[in-house]
Amino acid sequence: MKKLLLLICISWLSVHAFDSQRAGFSVTVNGEINPYKLFSTFIMPGAEIVISSTEAITVKSSEVTVNATAFNTRWKLSAPITPGVYVANVTNKSGNVITVNVLVLTPLSQMSGEYLNKYRIGSYPSQPLRGNQIYNPPKGLFEVTQKNLHLKLTPHFTLSQFLCKQAGDFPKYVMVRERLLLKLEFILERVNEKGYEVETFGFISGYRTPFYNKSIGNVQYSRHVYGGAADIFIDQNKDGRMDDLNKDGTVDEKDVRIFYNIVESEYSKDRYSYFVGGLGFYRKNSRHSGFIHVDVRGSKARW
Numbered sequence: 001m002k003k004l005l006l007l008i009c010i011s012w013l014s015v016h017a018f019d020s021q022r023a024g025f026s027v028t029v030n031g032e033i034n035p036y037k038l039f040s041t042f043i044m045p046g047a048e049i050v051i052s053s054t055e056a057i058t059v060k061s062s063e064v065t066v067n068a069t070a071f072n073t074r075w076k077l078s079a080p081i082t083p084g085v086y087v088a089n090v091t092n093k094s095g096n097v098i099t100v101n102v103l104v105l106t107p108l109s110q111m112s113g114e115y116l117n118k119y120r121i122g123s124y125p126s127q128p129l130r131g132n133q134i135y136n137p138p139k140g141l142f143e144v145t146q147k148n149l150h151l152k153l154t155p156h157f158t159l160s161q162f163l164c165k166q167a168g169d170f171p172k173y174v175m176v177r178e179r180l181l182l183k184l185e186f187i188l189e190r191v192n193e194k195g196y197e198v199e200t201f202g203f204i205s206g207y208r209t210p211f212y213n214k215s216i217g218n219v220q221y222s223r224h225v226y227g228g229a230a231d232i233f234i235d236q237n238k239d240g241r242m243d244d245l246n247k248d249g250t251v252d253e254k255d256v257r258i259f260y261n262i263v264e265s266e267y268s269k270d271r272y273s274y275f276v277g278g279l280g281f282y283r284k285n286s287r288h289s290g291f292i293h294v295d296v297r298g299s300k301a302r303w
Helices: 002-016 178-193 210-215 253-265 270-275
Strands: 021-030 034-035 038-043 048-060 072-078 086-093 097-104 140-144 151-154 172-174 200-203 229-231 278-282 289-297
Touching: 002 289, 021 097, 034 038, 034 097, 034 178, 038 178, 151 178, 178 229, 178 253, 178 270, 178 278, 178 289, 229 278, 253 278, 253 289
Parallel strands: 038 097
Antiparallel strands: 021 034, 021 048, 038 151, 048 072, 048 086, 086 097, 140 172, 200 229, 229 289, 278 289
């Protein structure tokens, strides 16, 4: 009987254990260090993509022009001219593979007034906030269709999670900062380490168009309009609400605080220096059950 119970426990753990989907090596894609089996980069048509590693790698793609032919530590690729999703595979000498989605953007130079292909974007501020280059308006946005809506960007996050809640038909448009994707994967690992088994986060808000952001009364330089912020909550049971993390029978600010503190506890650690940014705490109200805001602005901000 004891052996049977042990086998059941081992089987349960193997089924429910969180898999971070780390690849066994890391690659740097246009300056962003990715350790996961799946990564996505957002790039303008025809732009250069540099993929490098501390070890020899090979990069292959039937869709993206690759400017090397053998194992090397640094590769250059040329993004296609046509907007869409393209794939490149990076392999190290041990046979481990990282898949890189190359998401080619639609240039905002194609906008007609405030619209891009009949989807209202609005207007970005003409000058970056206090001269900070992270507030430069994007040169393009990625076109979202019903076909690519559920595309996985990293192992645990999909394109649909970041889509603006703005009403309208497809195609729609989105921007996601690559470092935000990496930060969300990092936080997800930490949450699971604390014993909260969850495969992804619930999203209140990801990308917002400047038009939508203004319509809900938010500040014009919100990191959301630059694709660098996410409002998230822990939703293990997938009911669309923050979970009762402290098991006291009530979903309230105490549960949000647990989530907030998991992220805040990483701030002083070297491994978190790459992800420094904003962290906001939002209590439950009539519209939502509470959440935290995270972003990758590059400087500490708290509220």
